[in-house]
Amino acid sequence: DQQVKQNSPSLSVQEGRISILNCDYTNSMFDYFLWYKKYPAEGPTFLISISSIKDKNEDGRFTVFLNKSAKHLSLHIVPSQPGDSAVYFCAASDWVETSGSRLTFGEGTQLTVNP
């Protein structure tokens, strides 16, 4: 049961344009969402997050949008740079009385920004 889904395995954009990475989830109990970036041979690194009480969070070139009714979030990168080329993972967390919180990751989207 894949609770967090990234339906696009890859995305290619031109430098300077906008990159939009999408993520859908099924568990309505998720209350915090995160995006991670992963370069080859490195562990994922945290990029940006959003609480379920918000619908937008912006940090420099990165903006995350959350649409709770659609159970959908997206990451916008504007303008895209070649150094942004990496695998982007969407993650969500919920807190369960018996087991605490747990991060659930999507499958990842490989972003390639062409010069």
Add this chain to the structure above:
Amino acid sequence: GAGVSQSPSNKVTEKGKDVELRCDPISGHTALYWYRQRLGQGLEFLIYFQGNSAPDKSGLPSDRFSAERTGESVSTLTIQRTQQEDSAVYLCASSAGPSGMDTEAFFGQGTRLTVV
């Protein structure tokens, strides 16, 4: 160090042998996760620790896999009688707490396991 440390960084083992992978989380982080990433695939959840207890072991793929955590610090993931399908990068992550901003998890560099 300041980050999550995993050892070894690379491990090549023969099919049928046991392996132990180690994770040193960020000091003070109560939550610890193990994930693995097979070639060309996403992050696969294995097990989650809150303190020294593992409330969620649902991701362990078989009874050949086990993990423990001691002193709310170091964790060891053990794979017995390794199989070729166990080949993957095993990632450990830790986070400060159970909710909100504390959920942000910091990852180690991973252990690349190759079973030949």
